[in-house]
Amino acid sequence: MTDTGDDHGPTFERTPELAVDPPAETARERIAGAVDRGDMVTVFGRCRVEYDGRAKSTLGPGDRLLVLKPDGTALVHTDEGHQPVNWQPPGSTHEVGLDDAQLHIESRRTGPEEYLEVTFESIEYVTTVDVTDPEDLSLSGTEEDLRERVLESPGLIEPDFEPLATERSTPAGAIDIYGEDSENRAVVVELKRRRVGPDAVGQLDRYVDALARDLHADREIRGILVAPSATDRAQELLAEKNLEFVALEPMPGEE
Template sequence: MKYLVSPSPQEALDALLEGRSDSKKSMATIIGRCKVEYSGRAKSFLDYGDRLVIVKPDGTIMVHSDTKREPLNWQPPGTKIEYSLDDGLTILARRTSPVETMHIHFRKVHALTVFQLEDGAELNLVGEESDLVDKIEKDPSIIEPGLRVLRREKTTDSGYIDLFCEDAKGNTVIVEVKRTLISHNAVYQLEAYLIDFRKKNKEAPVRGILCAPRISEMAKTLADEKGLEYRQIEWDFELKDKKQRSLDCF
């Protein structure tokens, strides 16, 4: 790890280039007074001010102010990053597809850290939408007695749908799941699928069920108008380690 306080532009440049040439590429944090110009999907200008700039070895670069979770400017992974001197430290970040450039010029570097992160761990997260779909797939009766899941679907001609089911009477049931709130967008999506399904299946009887812990008022009204059903579904989730997850498969 290399740390420099108030380095000259040349010293900062040297440290950044050194970190880049390491066998395992380094990442860097730069605290300094800088100006940022961006041009690509949009275009922006940010005049001189103190910011925290983070450069990752995968080509990610972020310019952070002292508020908000989101960076003021950034480039995503895969960006080519070049350092140079031009009356101060300069960073040029470029990529194609889409063509974008971000140019950072430092009037003053207050501090610079070049370092490597050794990390063998992976994030273990539960509570995503797919976990709720899992739960329903395992026990469809939490939606309705007698419901059977025929397919867990992904994309179709008329969009993505979560669960393709059959009810106790043999009717087809399309289930759309959201982890938190059903908004009217989800209602349109489900309706569109049903319209398409009926068209392709000669008006076969099919029901649509929206499934979530909550639904917005507008979505509920819309759903009622369109004859779509809503099932409130409460859920919780517990972390499992990988060993337990594997055992669950048996």
């Protein structure tokens, strides 16, 4: 099992293990070993899936791809969709066994207690491989980018807008940008990276309310929603609640 390095191939390369149409027992061995080593595993075959935890689900027989990650994540993917049809979050522990001669994988976690069970009637393939990924994703166009854009050019909100704090906490949560306008009125700015609906207006309204109580002053407080655009309903709600809107993209030049 353990390679002592006396073979011909380059021992530096990780050699993935692949098995086509393996018997259940062979699959069990491979997967159990890989899970112990912390390898990533994929299993493709006809399976049933049971889940019980925050909700409860059953999935009858069909062809799916099961992915087991070294961090304890389990994913069951069908032929369709971005989302796995069933899954288990990182930190779960997987048990691999045979149940009535069928490959059976159980995954558990606590807090909340959740349980996932995948039983394979047939196995088309199993792969296992060691994984290392040192890189972090570099992402732009987020709400954070929009915040930086406003802080660098407060005039994008309106002339003489002066940011005073980010993440200013109120009893209702943190205000994205807190500042003052040219008349020294308090301004609550809520940022959204994309077109907003009624929920964003409600959020801004909560912050303005909370700040009013927090300052317990008669000072007028303005609320400004900053986003690329707003739906009709969002605009009506803004008007009803005397809140304002400023159209702004997270990235400059995105029109």
